[in-house]
Every structure is written in structure tokens, then in C-alpha cells.
Amino acid sequence: MATPTxxxxxxxxxxxxxxxxxxxPFEGVPFTSPxxxxxxxxxxxxxxxxxxxxxxxGTSQLVLPNSNGSILITDLLISGEKKPxxxxxVTFTDGTxxxxxxxASANDAPVTFSHSFGGRFQGWRDARIDVTTVxxxxxxxxxxxxxxxxxxxxxxxxxxx
Numbered sequence: 243m244a245t246p247t248x249x250x251x252x253x254x255x256x257x258x259x260x261x262x263x264x265x266x267p268f269e270g271v272p273f274t275s276p277x278x279x280x281x282x283x284x285x286x287x288x289x290x291x292x293x294x295x296x297x298x299x300g301t302s303q304l305v306l307p308n309s310n311g312s313i314l315i316t317d318l319l320i321s322g323e324k325k326p327x328x329x330x331x332v333t334f335t336d337g338t339x340x341x342x343x344x345x346a347s348a349n350d351a352p353v354t355f356s357h358s359f360g361g362r363f364q365g366w367r368d369a370r371i372d373v374t375t376v377x378x379x380x381x382x383x384x385x386x387x388x389x390x391x392x393x394x395x396x397x398x399x400x401x402x403x
Contacts (some may be wrong), residue, residue, distance in 0.1 A: 285316045285388045293384035296375040305371040312393025314364040317386030320346050321351040328379035333372050335367040339396045367393030
């Protein structure tokens with residue numbers, strides 16, 4: 243059995259450890275060690291999701307940040323029926339400033355959209371995520387997200403993009 247290897251976190255004094263992957267090789271990979279350093283993205287550890295189904299025109303607040311915080315979107319899924327002059331809009335807003343994340347028109351076809359964001363798709367301080375439907379249309383929006391403790395004010399955030 244291989245001897246475990248540890249990295250020492252100088253700030254906390256704790257160990258960042260490796261993980262034993264069942265002591266067997268992966269298919270097509272020569273067996274050298276059953277251990278591998280585990281690296282985990284913060285969104286995988288602290289992420290969650292929320293969804294809403296709207297059946298009439300109007301707006302729903304889908305995700306609210308913690309006070310002075312912001313929201314980092316990891317995934318976005320939208321589905322809805324085909325309906326003339328109908329749409330579903332997902333926005334970042336703080337009640338004053340608003341930025342459209344995605345606008346799905348349901349005029350010509352049913353809406354089917356899914357995206358997993360690979361970059362830092364993060365809003366500004368105190369910006370929530372709203373879903374607005376125009377016309378009476380059934381639409382479901384699911385957002386994967388992580389809440390970030392501190393966010394930039396809108397003007398500073400806007401200058402960075």
C-alpha cells in the first residue's frame with residue numbers, strides 16, 4: 243500500500259490530503275499509485291440550485307444574495323411552451339440597476355435551453371436573480387448558484403466587464 247502524501251496548509255496548520263481511489267487503476271491508465279490529490283471547485287462544494295415555474299405574466303424573485311454579497315451562477319436551465327408574443331427573461335437586478343442574463347422568446351418554438359457556465363458569471367453587490375414572463379405562458383427556470391459573501395458595487399462591477 244502506498245504511503246499517504248500530505249500538503250500542509252500554512253495558514254491553518256491542517257493537512258490537505260490525497261484520496262485513495264479504491265486501490266485500483268482506471269481503465270487504460272497504468273497503475274502507479276492508488277492515490278491522487280483531490281482538487282475541488284468552490285461551486286461544487288457550496289453550490290445549490292433553485293427553480294420556479296411561472297404560469298402567468300409577472301416576475302418572481304428566484305435567488306436573493308446575502309446582505310452585501312453577490313451571486314455566482316453555475317448553471318441555467320429554461321423550458322417553456324410555445325406561445326405567440328410570449329417570453330421568459332432572467333435578470334440580475336438590485337431594484338435600480340438591471341442586466342439581462344438571458345431572454346427566451348417563445349413566439350416560434352418551445353423554449354429549451356441549458357448552459358453550464360465555465361467562467362465567473364457573477365452579479366454585483368445585492369443583485370438578485372429575477373424571472374419575468376411576458377404573456378400567460380408556462381415556463382420553468384432553474385438556476386445553479388453559489389452565494390459569495392462580498393460583492394462589488396454596481397458601478398465598479400460594471401467597469402470590470
